[in-house]
Amino acid sequence: MKGNLSTFGVIAQIAFRNLFASRLKTIIVGGIIFFGAFLVVVGTSFLDSIDQGMSRSITGSVAGHIQVYSSKSKDELEVMGGFSMEGANLAQLDDFAKVRDTLAAVPNVKAVVPMGINGAIVTSGNTIDVALSELRDLARKKLAGHASAVDQAAYEASKGHLRQILTVLQGDIKNLGQLHDERTVSKDDAAAVNRAASPEFWASFDKDPLDALEFLENRIAPQATDADMLFLRYVGTDPDAFARSFDRMKIVDGTSIPRGKRGFLFAKFTYEEQVKLKTARRLDKIKQARDDRGTTIAKDSELQRFVKENSSQVREILLQLDAPKTVIFREKLQRKLGSGETDVGKLLSAFFRTDDANFEDRYHLFYDELAPLLQLYRVRIGDNLTIKAFTRSGYVQSVNLPVYGTFNFTGLEKSPQAGALSLMDMVSFRELYGFLTAEREKEIMALKSAMNARDVSRENAEAELFGTKQTEADTVQAPVQAPVTAKPMLVPPRGKPRTVVAEATPGIHPPEGDGFGARMIREDLTKRLYDPQQLQSGVVLNAAVILNDPKKIPQTIKDIEAAGKRAGLPLKAITWQKASGIIGQFVTMMRVVLYTAVLIIFVVALVIINNALVMATLERVRELGTLRAIGAQRRFILSMLVIEALVVGIIFGALGAGVGAVLVSVIGKVGIPAKNDIFYFFFSGPRLHPEIATTNVVGALAIVMLVSGLSALYPAWLAMRVTPRQAMQSED
Amino acid sequence: MKIIVSVKNATKDYALGKVTVPALRGVSLDVAEGEFLSIAGPSGSGKTTLLNLIGCVDTPTAGTVEVGGRDTRKLSERALTELRLNTIGFIFQSFNLVAVLSVFQNVELPLLLQRKLGKAERASRVTALLERVGLGEHASHRPSELSGGQRQRVAIARALVTRPQLVLADEPTANLDSVTGQNILEIMKELNRTERTTFIFSTHDAKVMANATTVVRLADGKLVDRLTGAEAVAAAVSRPTTVAGVTGVSG
Numbered sequence: 001m002k003g004n005l006s007t008f009g010v011i012a013q014i015a016f017r018n019l020f021a022s023r024l025k026t027i028i029v030g031g032i033i034f035f036g037a038f039l040v041v042v043g044t045s046f047l048d049s050i051d052q053g054m055s056r057s058i059t060g061s062v063a064g065h066i067q068v069y070s071s072k073s074k075d076e077l078e079v080m081g082g083f084s085m086e087g088a089n090l091a092q093l094d095d096f097a098k099v100r101d102t103l104a105a106v107p108n109v110k111a112v113v114p115m116g117i118n119g120a121i122v123t124s125g126n127t128i129d130v131a132l133s134e135l136r137d138l139a140r141k142k143l144a145g146h147a148s149a150v151d152q153a154a155y156e157a158s159k160g161h162l163r164q165i166l167t168v169l170q171g172d173i174k175n176l177g178q179l180h181d182e183r184t185v186s187k188d189d190a191a192a193v194n195r196a197a198s199p200e201f202w203a204s205f206d207k208d209p210l211d212a213l214e215f216l217e218n219r220i221a222p223q224a225t226d227a228d229m230l231f232l233r234y235v236g237t238d239p240d241a242f243a244r245s246f247d248r249m250k251i252v253d254g255t256s257i258p259r260g261k262r263g264f265l266f267a268k269f270t271y272e273e274q275v276k277l278k279t280a281r282r283l284d285k286i287k288q289a290r291d292d293r294g295t296t297i298a299k300d301s302e303l304q305r306f307v308k309e310n311s312s313q314v315r316e317i318l319l320q321l322d323a324p325k326t327v328i329f330r331e332k333l334q335r336k337l338g339s340g341e342t343d344v345g346k347l348l349s350a351f352f353r354t355d356d357a358n359f360e361d362r363y364h365l366f367y368d369e370l371a372p373l374l375q376l377y378r379v380r381i382g383d384n385l386t387i388k389a390f391t392r393s394g395y396v397q398s399v400n401l402p403v404y405g406t407f408n409f410t411g412l413e414k415s416p417q418a419g420a421l422s423l424m425d426m427v428s429f430r431e432l433y434g435f436l437t438a439e440r441e442k443e444i445m446a447l448k449s450a451m452n453a454r455d456v457s458r459e460n461a462e463a464e465l466f467g468t469k470q471t472e473a474d475t476v477q478a479p480v481q482a483p484v485t486a487k488p489m490l491v492p493p494r495g496k497p498r499t500v501v502a503e504a505t506p507g508i509h510p511p512e513g514d515g516f517g518a519r520m521i522r523e524d525l526t527k528r529l530y531d532p533q534q535l536q537s538g539v540v541l542n543a544a545v546i547l548n549d550p551k552k553i554p555q556t557i558k559d560i561e562a563a564g565k566r567a568g569l570p571l572k573a574i575t576w577q578k579a580s581g582i583i584g585q586f587v588t589m590m591r592v593v594l595y596t597a598v599l600i601i602f603v604v605a606l607v608i609i610n611n612a613l614v615m616a617t618l619e620r621v622r623e624l625g626t627l628r629a630i631g632a633q634r635r636f637i638l639s640m641l642v643i644e645a646l647v648v649g650i651i652f653g654a655l656g657a658g659v660g661a662v663l664v665s666v667i668g669k670v671g672i673p674a675k676n677d678i679f680y681f682f683f684s685g686p687r688l689h690p691e692i693a694t695t696n697v698v699g700a701l702a703i704v705m706l707v708s709g710l711s712a713l714y715p716a717w718l719a720m721r722v723t724p725r726q727a728m729q730s731e732d
Numbered sequence: 733m734k735i736i737v738s739v740k741n742a743t744k745d746y747a748l749g750k751v752t753v754p755a756l757r758g759v760s761l762d763v764a765e766g767e768f769l770s771i772a773g774p775s776g777s778g779k780t781t782l783l784n785l786i787g788c789v790d791t792p793t794a795g796t797v798e799v800g801g802r803d804t805r806k807l808s809e810r811a812l813t814e815l816r817l818n819t820i821g822f823i824f825q826s827f828n829l830v831a832v833l834s835v836f837q838n839v840e841l842p843l844l845l846q847r848k849l850g851k852a853e854r855a856s857r858v859t860a861l862l863e864r865v866g867l868g869e870h871a872s873h874r875p876s877e878l879s880g881g882q883r884q885r886v887a888i889a890r891a892l893v894t895r896p897q898l899v900l901a902d903e904p905t906a907n908l909d910s911v912t913g914q915n916i917l918e919i920m921k922e923l924n925r926t927e928r929t930t931f932i933f934s935t936h937d938a939k940v941m942a943n944a945t946t947v948v949r950l951a952d953g954k955l956v957d958r959l960t961g962a963e964a965v966a967a968a969v970s971r972p973t974t975v976a977g978v979t980g981v982s983g
Contacts, residue, residue, distance in 0.1 A: 010844045017832030626828040631817025631845045724789040
């Protein structure tokens with residue numbers, strides 16, 4: 001033992017002294033190892049910190065730790081980052097109560113939140129529609145003879161606003177004609193706009209306002225509808241349970257959906273990106289880039305594009321201006337710009353042509369003085385939103401929901417993927433998705449009995465509908481499609497034509513009369529309370545599972561699937577990484593990139609170190625031969641060279657890891673600012689505070705030791721083949 | 733007298749590419765304990781090859797070499813190394829000290845490889861030997877700080893530190909001037925006399941041969957004759973063509 005120790009001592013001593021004797025080689029080899037260990041420590045601790053931050057953000061928002069859905073589904077579940085408008089094609093889980101009870105019995109499960117994800121088109125009514133609707137109401141009052149003096153003034157102002165809009169549209173058509181081929185503008189459309197903008201049209205307007213309005217609605221309004229479709233992705237859930245389980249969710253504007261009420265919460269990101277006045281949104285973005293990133297309009301081409309777009313696209317604002325507002329705008333802008341120009345469009349264009357010198361000033365003027373006169377958001381908090389979605393079987397279903405507010409997830413505020421998901425109550429979601437809710441089922445029963453409707457099998461449907469002399473106009477649209485559970489089709493009794501409108505869209509007035517259907521439609525569903533119990537049971541598409549110990553995700557997934565089998569539920573459980581799609585996999589992707597880089601560096605290091613050691617071995621042939629001649633066994637030579645390599649590995653590896661650890665902790669104290677939205681997303685907040693973990697350092701040292709050990713193998717093998725005879729050879 | 737090296741009809745062939753070069757062609761030689769034997773001969777005569785065979789650094793192609801009564805052809809690589817470590821000491825023409833170790837550590841090295849002695853015993857033995865070769869005050873020096881003669885004295889100490897039965901020296905004085913060379917030979921002779929250590933050294937220098945009790949002369953891989961030191965010097969003078977060509981080189 002004593003001998004062993006002293007042999008090791010002499011080997012180590014020879015090794016150390018050799019390293020010192022060949023300093024240059026040692027420094028080169030050591031430098032590479034130093035850099036490698038440094039990179040591994042810094043890289044992995046950054047990635048771990050990003051990973052932890054993102055996992056906190058994601059698990060604390062929609063995903064939870066585990067997502068559960070039906071194993072019979074055709075698609076895989078993606079709660080975030082899905083690119084399709086429609087949700088994934090998932091099979092339904094019929095009874096959430098059973099799912100919840102089954103999951104709650106699994107160890108480590110803390111909470112289960114019901115969910116469903118889908119996409120829809122939303123119409124909010126465009127500026128012309130709103131203006132026409134306002135004017136129509138006032139015209140009706142006037143015709144009925146109970147218009148007050150205020151109403152009379154509003155009537156005139158409303159007319160003025162419409163004339164203003166028509167002037168804008170006329171300008172649009174003129175511009176289009178100049179820009180493109182004349183043929184791209186429909187002659188009929190142009191003629192209609194010109195007619196509507198003519199003084200004669202307005203002179204005779206008061207004679208038959210409803211007739212004139214019909215012309216405007218039919219011929220003019222469609223020419224400006226394009227910009228008013230919103231594409232929304234939303235999650236239907238139990239709003240209470242959602243807010244309770246996902247601590248990252250924060251209400252930004254308004255309130256959460258009250259218990260038992262139907263309602264909609266906009267994702268703040270979507271609300272800003274899609275609903276806000278484009279000009280204002282662009283101003284926000286310029287402001288943010290200048291404040292957060294310190295860029296300037298002069299340097300940043302994207303900001304220059306925003307300025308250009310704001311300057312050229314003033315139509316959105318012009319359409320909102322009625323006559324009095326036009327006057328105010330003209331006066332304010334003339335004063336600000338010191339201009340004698342009277343065209344508000346040109347004034348706005350000049351106003352938005354900002355540069356770094358005047359941006360702040362104009363930004364504040366816009367928000368302080370101009371914005372209060374404008375409708376900044378097409379849908380305001382408190383408005384009713386009509387959501388039209390395709391049900392699973394292809395019918396269009398629509399639901400009217402009040403917008404209670406906006407929300408975001410802390411850390412994912414700027415993530416387009418996480419910010420694309422708005423929220424609604426599960427009851428409304430089920431209706432939009434085509435599930436039959438208990439409430440609706442009751443209503444249908446009532447409607448059926450009221451209308452004497454009877455069930456017709458699918459095979460006989462055509463004969464029943466078209467086999468008689470009935471015209472198409474006599475058929476009535478079914479009030480509710482419930483194709484999933486109600487297979488037989490609903491056919492109204494013959495000879496009793498009745499109009500039932502299932503969709504409640506703005507601008508269409510509820511039918512007058514006392515029929516059941518009319519009463520149904522007049523009743524505002526949005527005000528009706530539903531039984532909160534409905535959220536605890538019924539159909540869901542998926543469920544988020546929150547765990548007590550997030551480290552046991554793989555085990556819990558196994559437990560959940562096993563529990564599902566025992567309960568006869570087709571449950572499939574996936575990790576949050578998988579469920580959050582591209583977001584969850586980003587860290588994994590970055591890890592792959594880092595490890596590839598580390599691998600390449602170490603392969604290069606391996607080659608260089610190996611080469612250096614081979615050279616060193618060849619230089620030492622005589623010494624090695626001498627050692628062999630005087631009685632050193634081969635394994636002595638082997639251990640000598642391996643120890644040499646390991647000593648370099650340990651010393652320089654520890655140095656590199658140490659410097660890396662110090663750097664990470666210094667940076668961790670200061671924090672790295674997120675330079676732009678992409679970094680903000682990766683950092684899960686405005687600053688990243690990386691932390692050093694023992695595993696980072698130990699991992700780095702292990703890799704370094706492995707690499708230096710491996711790189712010593714070939715030279716050591718060469719050294720072992722040196723024969724004692726080679727000691728006898730003369731110097732040259 | 734006890735025979736410690738017995739070479740019987742040994743041949744050694746080296747492969748040089750596709751050609752086989754015979755270095756030794758049937759050499760027989762017995763070396764008795766306590767001999768101070770010189771292997772002489774011109775370059776290429778097979779001196780180093782014979783030393784390698786005796787030193788267990790190589791094994792013969794045919795014939796046998798017995799060292800301390802053990803047939804080297806029957807020993808494994810490991811056992812040969814053991815034999816070298818415990819039975820033989822080596823002195824090289826170019827000293828072959830480990831440059832990064834001190835004088836003391838160079839001498840101590842074989843003892844460390846042996847793993848037989850404790851630290852204190854090793855130290856006392858190394859110190860005594862260094863005193864013996866006159867380098868007691870240079871123990872902590874590096875080989876690069878020493879002269880050629882001093883380095884060879886370190887090498888002698890290293891060769892003797894394990895108290896081997898046999899010390900092999902391949903042209904130990906070839907890299908030294910004649911005074912220093914003679915000095916080294918005196919030390920070797922002294923150790924041979926007091927410790928009864930057997931010395932076998934190769935040389936082509938007649939003056940060096942003169943120190944030997946026995947001179948074995950080689951030519952073209954064959955043993956030419958076996959003489960005493962004095963005879964060998966005389967023979968070199970009377971038959972200059974055989975050995976003196978080499979003497980001339982050294983002179």
